[in-house]
């Protein structure tokens with residue numbers, strides 16, 4: 001994808017300038033030549049494309065301006081997006097993904113103006129775009145991990161049915177946002193993506209490879225040596241440099257791919273702690289993801305001379321095992337495993353975090369969470385589980401209790417909004433994805449409903465005049481809504497057709513459910529079990545089953561799957577983007593997923609504000 005000057009010179013238009021035979025430069029008899037070359041988006045000298053103009057004398061009289069005949073080179077660059085045109089922080093300006101997204105933003109702005117019919121023109125006839133830059137004081141990105149369109153539709157119906165309606169007419173909180181579009185989720189090297197590549201795209205504005213965190217496609221996955229020079233800057237980092245408060249929340253391990261892509265640079269998403277890394281990577285100086293989180297402030301400062309930031313204000317999620325030494329002495333009071341920690345380097349990162357944030361509060365259970373004073377707490381670090389937090393439907397079974405995603409969202413905003421310069425917050429519902437992988441629609445949908453409640457909590461605590469909220473997914477799952485069930489048929493139930501009270505039967509004479517999976521571990525009938533992961537202890541059971549006597553609406557029911565796999569897979573179709581607040585109108589049409597960064601960056605004016613601090 002890298003453009004080279006050499007290839008661009010080939011095939012350029014040549015203009016011989018007549019009447020220069022006796023030019024002032026005194027080169028008698030030589031013709032002056034001018035060569036113009038169109039530059040593509042992503043060019044080093046013209047990030048938004050443009051024209052390179054080279055001039056010189058045709059010394060060898062071959063009628064071509066050869067490379068060694070060029071005396072002068074100048075550029076006529078296409079108008080860029082001025083908010084990042086000279087950004088020192090965004091080294092990604094030369095990346096084609098980045099440049100193309102910037103152009104799409106400009107296009108989206110002018111399309112919108114045509115729609116609303118204003119189409120203001122500047123003195124020279126150019127379209128004047130609506131002022132968007134910096135209108136969003138606060139930016140919140142909500143990511144439903146694995147929340148494809150079918151998941152949103154089914155969750156909407158389930159929530160509506162739980163409230164006594166037919167369900168189909170119901171709207172989730174983010175269904176009601178005024179703007180929506182689609183995101184193409186593929187990674188640079190993959191048709192169907194993973195969370196690492198997709199979240200890097202959303203957070204840094206460029207697509208990259210599967211499995212890598214905060215680095216571009218020039219990385220070699222798993223090779224520590226290729227990280228240097230390929231690191232990307234994230235929207236969260238720009239907000240931090242700009243002086244905004246910053247936070248991240250996930251129901252997954254806080255070192256898992258999606259949250260990690262907001263703060264870490266790693267050649268492999270699995271390097272969650274030092275014990276997960278190959279020896280060579282440790283020796284070569286790569287840091288594990290948990291260590292990068294705890295030392296976020298000093299690592300960011302070390303990358304930009306003279307920078308002084310105050311670190312992440314709010315971090316909450318699961319994943320304690322990656323922060324604690326592999327020694328029972330360090331177990332949390334509510335530890336479930338005999339040895340909770342995984343770290344083999346003896347470091348207690350929760351203690352390191354506390355030392356880095358003397359004014360900070362570290363919490364690990366519901367009572368600690370409830371006790372947090374959001375008006376006096378400057379830094380909050382919550383690790384509520386050894387691994388991922390519980391599924392929402394299973395949360396009551398947690399040993400010492402843990403907050404819901406909506407409770408964490410409210411608490412985070414109440415801490416973050418103490419900064420009058422605004423905040424950036426990323427909220428991930430990480431376990432929609434895990435439930436699907438386990439083949440449990442029940443857990444996936446109940447976690448999606450809780451995710452929608454978290455969005456509702458954010459809407460209640462913010463003002464859409466100054467807060468941009470974007471809700472999206474990183475990728476989809478092979479989860480379908482099938483058959484011809486009648487209106488209001490229980491979404492978790494068997495298909496019952498219009499005018500009937502009996503389940504419709506398939507060609508094999510057996511009933512089937514509306515919801516199902518193309519692949520995965522398949523059918524389970526675990527009754528009241530609310531933890532989808534219970535399926536992993538059992539032999540896979542793909543293919544058709546007789547569901548005649550099975551209550552498919554029970555929490556422990558896992559849908560049938562066609563192709564047997566140890567884990568149900570992601571799917572490659574587009575996902576929705578929903579938006580409200582300043583700049584939200586830029587969310588429309590079908591977009592490359594990395595557009596999300598550019599919309600947040602423009603609306604929050606993040607890069608420009610960050611550059612001003614350097």
Ligand SMILES: [Zn+2]
Pocket residue numbers: 146433434437570
């Ligand atoms: Zn997944």
